[in-house]
Amino acid sequence: MLSSPASPIAPSSTTTTLISSDHTHRTLRSQLDAVWQRRDLLANLTKREVKARHKNSVIGFAWNLLNPLLQMVVYTVVFTYFMPGRTPLFPIKLLSAMAVFGLFSTSLNAAATSVSGNSALVLKIWFPREILPLSAVASNLVTFLSRVSILVIGLVAYWHPPAWSMLWLAALAVFVTLVLATGLGLLLATANVFFRDTQHFLDLVLMALFWFTPVIWNYDYLAARIIDHFGPEWERIVLLNPLIPIVTTFQRVLHNPAALPLEDQGEFTLMLRPNSWYLTNLGIAFVVSAITLVVGLRVFRRYEGAFAESL
Amino acid sequence: MQKRPPSIDTNMPPSGDGDIAIALRHISKQFNTGTTPDKTLKERLILRRPGRSSTILNAVEDVTFDVYKGETFGILGHNGSGKSTLLKMIAGIMRPSSGTIRVEGRLAALLELGAGFHPDLSGRENIFLNGSILDLDRTYVESVYDEIVDFAELDEFIDMQVRHYSSGMRARLGFSVATHLQPDVLLVDEVLAVGDENFQQKCMHRVDQFRSSGRTMVLVSHSASRVGQMCNRVAVFDRGQLLFVGKPQEAIENYREALENRRLARGANYATIETSSDQPDERNDPVRLVDGAIGTGDKPTFAPRDDVPLWVDLDVDEEIDFRLRLVLRNPEGQTLVNRSTMSMANNPFRLPRGTHRVHFTLRDLPLRPGPYNLVVFAESPDGNTRLDLPCRLGKLRVEGRLRGVGHLAVDIDHRIEPRPTNDLTTATRSTDQDTEPVSAPLASSPSR
Numbered sequence: 001m002l003s004s005p006a007s008p009i010a011p012s013s014t015t016t017t018l019i020s021s022d023h024t025h026r027t028l029r030s031q032l033d034a035v036w037q038r039r040d041l042l043a044n045l046t047k048r049e050v051k052a053r054h055k056n057s058v059i060g061f062a063w064n065l066l067n068p069l070l071q072m073v074v075y076t077v078v079f080t081y082f083m084p085g086r087t088p089l090f091p092i093k094l095l096s097a098m099a100v101f102g103l104f105s106t107s108l109n110a111a112a113t114s115v116s117g118n119s120a121l122v123l124k125i126w127f128p129r130e131i132l133p134l135s136a137v138a139s140n141l142v143t144f145l146s147r148v149s150i151l152v153i154g155l156v157a158y159w160h161p162p163a164w165s166m167l168w169l170a171a172l173a174v175f176v177t178l179v180l181a182t183g184l185g186l187l188l189a190t191a192n193v194f195f196r197d198t199q200h201f202l203d204l205v206l207m208a209l210f211w212f213t214p215v216i217w218n219y220d221y222l223a224a225r226i227i228d229h230f231g232p233e234w235e236r237i238v239l240l241n242p243l244i245p246i247v248t249t250f251q252r253v254l255h256n257p258a259a260l261p262l263e264d265q266g267e268f269t270l271m272l273r274p275n276s277w278y279l280t281n282l283g284i285a286f287v288v289s290a291i292t293l294v295v296g297l298r299v300f301r302r303y304e305g306a307f308a309e310s311l
Numbered sequence: 312m313q314k315r316p317p318s319i320d321t322n323m324p325p326s327g328d329g330d331i332a333i334a335l336r337h338i339s340k341q342f343n344t345g346t347t348p349d350k351t352l353k354e355r356l357i358l359r360r361p362g363r364s365s366t367i368l369n370a371v372e373d374v375t376f377d378v379y380k381g382e383t384f385g386i387l388g389h390n391g392s393g394k395s396t397l398l399k400m401i402a403g404i405m406r407p408s409s410g411t412i413r414v415e416g417r418l419a420a421l422l423e424l425g426a427g428f429h430p431d432l433s434g435r436e437n438i439f440l441n442g443s444i445l446d447l448d449r450t451y452v453e454s455v456y457d458e459i460v461d462f463a464e465l466d467e468f469i470d471m472q473v474r475h476y477s478s479g480m481r482a483r484l485g486f487s488v489a490t491h492l493q494p495d496v497l498l499v500d501e502v503l504a505v506g507d508e509n510f511q512q513k514c515m516h517r518v519d520q521f522r523s524s525g526r527t528m529v530l531v532s533h534s535a536s537r538v539g540q541m542c543n544r545v546a547v548f549d550r551g552q553l554l555f556v557g558k559p560q561e562a563i564e565n566y567r568e569a570l571e572n573r574r575l576a577r578g579a580n581y582a583t584i585e586t587s588s589d590q591p592d593e594r595n596d597p598v599r600l601v602d603g604a605i606g607t608g609d610k611p612t613f614a615p616r617d618d619v620p621l622w623v624d625l626d627v628d629e630e631i632d633f634r635l636r637l638v639l640r641n642p643e644g645q646t647l648v649n650r651s652t653m654s655m656a657n658n659p660f661r662l663p664r665g666t667h668r669v670h671f672t673l674r675d676l677p678l679r680p681g682p683y684n685l686v687v688f689a690e691s692p693d694g695n696t697r698l699d700l701p702c703r704l705g706k707l708r709v710e711g712r713l714r715g716v717g718h719l720a721v722d723i724d725h726r727i728e729p730r731p732t733n734d735l736t737t738a739t740r741s742t743d744q745d746t747e748p749v750s751a752p753l754a755s756s757p758s759r
Contacts, residue, residue: 016413018411018413019400020412021407021409021410040443040446040449044440044443051436055431124404124422125420125445126420127446306406308399308404
């Protein structure tokens with residue numbers, strides 16, 4: 001049967017790829033291994049996302065900074081002149097909340113459309129598909145870091161010190177955000193291949209989530225009311241939204257109400273909690289996020305083989 | 312890359328079997344084609360009627376074969392035969408419904424040239440991105456970068472965004488990238504016909520280089536001649552089934568046979584005249600072809616280079632100038648002969664009213680064995696107006712044995728002698744690469 005000339009084979013990779021109808025042999029471990037082996041591709045696709053996002057614009061990367069800056073100016077004008085609140089350093093509070101909420105919402109949005117939006121790649125070349133939602137999240141981390149630089153400029157401008165000793169908690173909050181966004185992103189990316197409603201539905205959910213998370217208002221407004229009505233043990237209900245521990249931690253560290261004059265701290269009594277309170281709540285949020293990630297990876301694996309047919 | 316699972320199909324040859332590049336075992340693929348795929352939840356949940364049945368299409372059915380290392384393997388099939396689906400499964404893009412595929416080594420697929428390029432990035436950025444998708448490290452891509460750009464003839468455009476590239480430029484870049492990145496296995500889906508003639512030549516040359524470097528190539532096409540020219544072995548597909556695996560020339564015969572059967576199955580009845588199809592009364596042609604046949608016996612079967620006689624009957628209602636045109640095609644639809652009676656006799660026909668029979672003889676028809684279709688129709692002397700619907704005279708069969716894969720049965724003799732010392736003349740030798748060095752006529756006599 002062998003009719004091919006026995007020409008020497010150039011030494012090359014000795015990888016063996018096995019393709020079968022059966023997807024169960026892909027364990028979680030092998031899924032992560034596959035992504036790790038292709039980390040170069042992950043980095044390159046992330047770079048591509050970041051580059052391509054502003055490729056045809058004049059000021060390019062500066063949009064990443066301008067966008068949150070303008071948003072902050074608008075909200076600040078509205079909430080200090082039109083509907084005046086009493087929050088001191090409102091722009092800083094807003095920017096710190098918006099940075100981390102924005103990280104969550106933009107990366108989730110990008111991840112949800114990452115497979116359906118890259119059909120040209122998915123239909124032509126095989127690579128671990130998990131890389132698509134992952135690079136969507138990673139590219140938004142780059143945007144996030146640029147936004148944090150604006151926050152730093154703001155802190156310097158107001159000469160307001162962040163809570164230095166709690167900085168690691170802010171980093172943990174960002175990490176939890178990424179895990180949660182990746183987990184949900186994998187689920188939604190899968191769903192969006194089969195139901196294009198997903199992305200529209202997600203817009204609504206993210207909008208609702210924005211107003212149910214203390215981005216513009218303060219955590220105290222909601223939590224104090226709940227405690228007054230139902231008792232202190234019911235504060236947990238509020239914390240079920242994993243974004244609330246994330247956003248409050250980030251605000252606590254960067255807006256740092258503890259460094260405000262004592263008479264201005266009244267609105268932040270519930271946020272002036274010890275590190276352990278933040279750590280506990282972030283820990284719970286992390287567990288929820290990690291479970292989401294595992295479920296996301298498994299669901300993604302389960303349906304990944306049908307992507308090409310449905311795109 | 313997926314790791315080998317602990318439990319593996321027992322029919323699989325053991326991994327590390329040095330000769331096999333791609334092993335397919337009992338591959339099947341079904342598509343659910345009940346309706347167009349529903350893309351929104353509303354359609355899926357609300358509009359889903361309980362009794363709605365879905366049709367299962369067997370795109371590929373129980374296919375098993377091996378592709379050996381270093382060979383160029385052709386997959387031949389008409390549109391919808393499942394050949395592209397199979398290629399997508401080998402590429403890992405689609406998961407088979409059942410069965411197992413094992414691919415040894417790094418694989419790259421050219422399923423559509425220029426695909427996988429990001430339009431917002433420059434050609435340069437896309438080359439590196441593509442390299443990274445194919446799992447190559449940057450230093451390697453850097454080392455072949457100049458060659459890629461050179462080959463694609465894109466030097467001055469390489470920093471331009473790919474969205475501004477013409478489709479030809481994209482195709483050239485895609486081809487260049489895929490073949491320079493040296494995968495162990497290259498899958499190619501009917502894309503070699505890109506660019507101008509010049510570039511196609513380059514592509515063919517490049518593919519030859521790729522093959523001679525001992526790498527494996529799988530070429531999917533519906534063009535028998537292309538596959539025949541390039542492949543060591545060929546698999547023929549028809550309606551999702553593997554009909555044949557083996558030598559190109561036999562494969563091509565199988566393929567042409569399958570095409571012909573398909574045409575017959577579609578209900579095209581060659582022995583009839585198309586005029587009689589729908590509304591014969593509405594057509595009031597001055598000249599009508601009413602009947603015709605090839606050959607003299609009941610089976611129009613010939614040997615290569617036989618004379619082929621045929622006749623047509625005409626009804627002439629009006630004494631006008633006209634000419635007849637004969638068109639001979641192979642099953643792939645390529646026109647092999649297309650001549651009018653004007654070019655034979657220099658004068659248009661002008662026949663009195665009544666019925667006439669015209670006899671033709673196609674002399675020494677040098678066709679390779681296979682089925683062919685012959686059509687005759689009447690047209691105005693300038694060829695601009697067709698006077699009648701074409702009369703399909705039906706299938707003409709050439710039988711016999713022929714080595715080689717081209718369209719024509721041509722005797723080729725050769726002799727070998729010392730090269731003349733005079734530099735201006737070059738040695739005469741056979742250039743047909745498919746032939747073995749025998750001095751007998753290559754197209755042997757029919758084996759009827």
